Amino acid sequence: MWTELSDTAILKKLGTRVKAYRIAKGMKQQELADESGVGVSTIAKIENGQSVALSLLVTVMRTLGLLENFDLLVPEQKPSPIELLRTQGKQVKRVRTRKE
Numbered sequence: 001m002w003t004e005l006s007d008t009a010i011l012k013k014l015g016t017r018v019k020a021y022r023i024a025k026g027m028k029q030q031e032l033a034d035e036s037g038v039g040v041s042t043i044a045k046i047e048n049g050q051s052v053a054l055s056l057l058v059t060v061m062r063t064l065g066l067l068e069n070f071d072l073l074v075p076e077q078k079p080s081p082i083e084l085l086r087t088q089g090k091q092v093k094r095v096r097t098r099k100e
Helices: 007-024 029-036 040-047 054-064 067-073 081-089
Strands: none
Touching: 007 040, 007 054, 029 040, 029 054, 040 054, 054 067
């Protein structure tokens, strides 16, 4: 779904969703701006699908309680099966006592 959209269309869709979350929380743009420490114009830009600095979007997402969703946006890179085998070979499997 997302891959067929242009960058502009994706920003508009994200903005629409941010606006829906704000409204569901019963917040005005001014309230969200005040709690986030950004300007009302920044909130309006996000909601209208205009480009803003990523740090500003993170701040607004934090205020709306949506930061956990960034794990879905950029998932943590897991090691490949080959890399797992390499690291397993280095794990201690047993402890031996030294003979004196």
